[in-house]
Amino acid sequence: MQNIGIITKKSDPHALEATKKLAQWLHEQERQVTVTLDTALAVDIPLAIAKRRHQDELPQDQDLIVVIGGDGTFLAAFRAVGIRTIPLLGINMGRLGFLTEVPLDAMLPTLTKVLAGQYRIEGRMLLTVSVFRHGEEVLSHCVMNDVVLHKGALARMIEFQVSIDDQFVFSARADGLIIATPTGSTAYALSAGGPILHPAIDALLMAPICPHTLTNRPIAVPGLGSIRITFTSKPGNNPVTAPGGRSSQSTEWHDRLLTLDGQTGFHLMEGDTILVRRSPHRLQVLHAPTRNYYTVLREKLHWGEQLGLCTEPPSPR
Amino acid sequence: MQNIGIITKKSDPHALEATKKLAQWLHEQERQVTVTLDTALAVDIPLAIAKRRHQDELPQDQDLIVVIGGDGTFLAAFRAVGIRTIPLLGINMGRLGFLTEVPLDAMLPTLTKVLAGQYRIEGRMLLTVSVFRHGEEVLSHCVMNDVVLHKGALARMIEFQVSIDDQFVFSARADGLIIATPTGSTAYALSAGGPILHPAIDALLMAPICPHTLTNRPIAVPGLGSIRITFTSKPGNNPVTAPGGRSSQSTEWHDRLLTLDGQTGFHLMEGDTILVRRSPHRLQVLHAPTRNYYTVLREKLHWGEQLGLCTEPPSPR
């Protein structure tokens, strides 16, 4: 681990402070680690020892990207890393994240272990989403959490149909549909009533948002399937009444939108086809050896703790 | 019942046919009923015997409005009737509606009974929604189903807080919040996981849409309460990537929108306050004596039917 980049939540002074501290500490290590920071932090963190790159280019040639912030910063770092095989290590600023497991006060001890080779890397599923229009691919993107199909805010609902590997699965009227990785199952899909899928499960989760048919339940399908969404009739839009009664020139009526990892929006048009597949690439998440998935889950969801009274019986053979 | 207006689903040929049939039948009754039709139907239903009015003005001076279509047509009729004390009678076109209970083949028998005074009128709760901006009321509206606060389609979520009668109730991060009448409990709120409230219950239903906090459950509060929604920080928007990568001039980023009865949209701005209260007026729904609320519910939701094997025990005293 000679080259380490840091991607930081720029709006958080504590994250900036931690970034500075980490950069200096890394520089002082015997191993002569080269640290690269975001060019945009030149004023906030005026360290001569750091190389500078624009965030989107920062991951290039790095052996590790340390993410300092919350799960949102981790998502931004993922966008910069893309499909490059570079591990990410998330440090949180006080509030445990699903992806930023390491608390601030464990940052340097964790990095010490990492530099000593004491870590494990977990490969997590990524999704590829494509939009086809008149036979051409007009969007192609890689996501780590979810692809969300959603009605426009003023549309009443959308009507779509879902096929997997060219087998028709169902049609639905709903506010939308979330297609999530297991990593994304604890993000937006959970709010929509979806289950939790352990990240080691090879499955894609489809969770409808406010479906008209109450039996349209979340469903997990095998990871190797290709999910295709097509549309039918254009549902009618509603008139927008601007304040004062004037008619609004809003483009808000767009019926159908696609949101990628809750970060990037895309307007869909009549006749578009959406294709979602497991990516051949995987997100590389670096974990400290001490933490595990269920610990994070339990803390985030306030699940019951180990019961004090219990004397755990000897493990059955 | 001397003056009867008919509001029709104009796009449905069967509804037009039924309207024509009903208008003629009413004209032929001994009681000399005056029928008023929508001016827009002059070509489709060229009946000399009918008076004509624009739909928005049609309910004026009528003793009854017959709605021929589905629940959407009923909503449109309600918008035309507003707070006038005129009963509405809904006729469906083959697909039972919560508000259009009477099937087409029971239309004339039902009207025969109605003209003979055999009916009951049910008063249903209406809501008044107001939006205040810089101390001024910029929106005031009456709804029969629901007031829906919703994030813009490309916003990540909205953050809002709810008070009732100046008591703070909760703050939440969610896709939105539905405030529904009991009538509206079987509409959008049901898709969002809300319960069914019998229309005779004096309660307002609040159902969050995809809440971040999983314990934010639907709650019914007393009908006389004033629900006030206020906002805090403006959540960040997402960049819209138009096809081909060009940046879109979309105004879709509006964070917060209000939809009234799923029909009318309204853009909210920083600092707006929303106030929702039970209206002093009530929707007048005319029912045929034979049908009841639970029958409709059972048919719409495919609930279990009466069990054939059961020999109902004598009613306990």
Add this chain to the structure above:
Amino acid sequence: MQNIGIITKKSDPHALEATKKLAQWLHEQERQVTVTLDTALAVDIPLAIAKRRHQDELPQDQDLIVVIGGDGTFLAAFRAVGIRTIPLLGINMGRLGFLTEVPLDAMLPTLTKVLAGQYRIEGRMLLTVSVFRHGEEVLSHCVMNDVVLHKGALARMIEFQVSIDDQFVFSARADGLIIATPTGSTAYALSAGGPILHPAIDALLMAPICPHTLTNRPIAVPGLGSIRITFTSKPGNNPVTAPGGRSSQSTEWHDRLLTLDGQTGFHLMEGDTILVRRSPHRLQVLHAPTRNYYTVLREKLHWGEQLGLCTEPPSPR
């Protein structure tokens, strides 16, 4: 308030301590309050100043019952009070309860206010449940939270049908059915997916437990309705395999059980009819003026707190 009884969680030393402290304090007041304690506490709280009665008889002639413990103790106190018009005041032992709102350190200040007449009494709905068998009433009970119809633990499901005021509502196959007061809506019914009903709403909540038909959703019906549950065919039971493979003589196969307030169980038999109605009596809950329903709800459910950043806009006129 001359006569005050105390009902205590006997297994909790802190509750016993608090009871002793309160009894002495009450005795020392100028107003010469007579304190009555449970006979069963004679050893634990050997106060000469207290009158003694068996818990079931304790509420007789009291002006107030102070409940020291948790919501379970409150339920026990309710069972002792029954339909007598005696207010109950709940003191919790550190963990806020829906019914035991007052924290221990506010006990004496609250009682000071109560003795000075500064309190309000809230009447809460109670339910009457009756079971009829061969035309005779074999059970009659009053509950404050819920009547739960449940399959026997080894039965596969139960099949039942629900009528309200002699109108058939639905039949269902499910693990059971909860019929709850608004007070009970935050107890067991919430675990089964039911909504929260504010206690001032005059409605009965029916929430199915694990229904086979996914559209069988929780429904609130008007408080004045009589809910009747009848049964049909006897569902088959499962063989009980006792450890070692011997066949068990268990009576566990009883298909259908009734649980009242989660406290009292009752075996149902073929042909039984259950009738649940709003009681003419109401539970008298004494509240400190400072606390309100939503505060308790927010704390129990970990709902979002008031948002610091928010400058509450002036109340709309």
Add this chain to the structure above:
Amino acid sequence: MQNIGIITKKSDPHALEATKKLAQWLHEQERQVTVTLDTALAVDIPLAIAKRRHQDELPQDQDLIVVIGGDGTFLAAFRAVGIRTIPLLGINMGRLGFLTEVPLDAMLPTLTKVLAGQYRIEGRMLLTVSVFRHGEEVLSHCVMNDVVLHKGALARMIEFQVSIDDQFVFSARADGLIIATPTGSTAYALSAGGPILHPAIDALLMAPICPHTLTNRPIAVPGLGSIRITFTSKPGNNPVTAPGGRSSQSTEWHDRLLTLDGQTGFHLMEGDTILVRRSPHRLQVLHAPTRNYYTVLREKLHWGEQLGLCTEPPSPR
């Protein structure tokens, strides 16, 4: 396929009729199929051509078991087959089952294809459940749908903790916990709010039943994990009031029960440990080539059908 056994829903005359028809048809085939029927059907189906065996022994030496009945009959057939590698083919009696896909009128055409080698066999996950008591294994069983831990019908709840591969996952208070295979995800787990898992996914589903903590959501964990459930304090039981007020000698108070595939019950005791793992064996389900999983799902759950208006766009390359 020389030896074919038939397992039949004995209480259904139509199933008996179909069994007779199939046995004769099989006997008349050129290939000289030997048919084995349940000894218990000797009177109902007096065919000299059939071999007879007790249902539990029937699958021995068979090449195929045809199940004629519903999903319950399929479960019974699975119990007889156990871990033997014998494919099962389910024929339904008019009501499509998840496991009995073939309608009665397609029985002979389907068998014609099967005898001609036109079929596919799907291996489905089975679970092994063990109960350990004082270091000894007191129960060991193989299930195809689910292992259900449930409170006794009159107990208030159970408290348990879950570990996977010796990592503590969560503790919970609930009515129970369902551990299901993907096949079982559309059975009881669906009623408890669980998601649908496609049978090709290698995952175990845990769905809590009426959990006290609302954030205790269904979770799917990797198939190779060992789920261990242990208990803590014994929750208090409720008094059972027998009809007439006499105290019942019921053994119904058993706190904790285990139900296997909804068929077999088992009483748990203090200190028991439950271990659930994926079985090394798989259920062999024989499918007609024309039907697929999503078709069955769509029909059972009344999901939306393919939309008529839709002109499916050309498949994206």
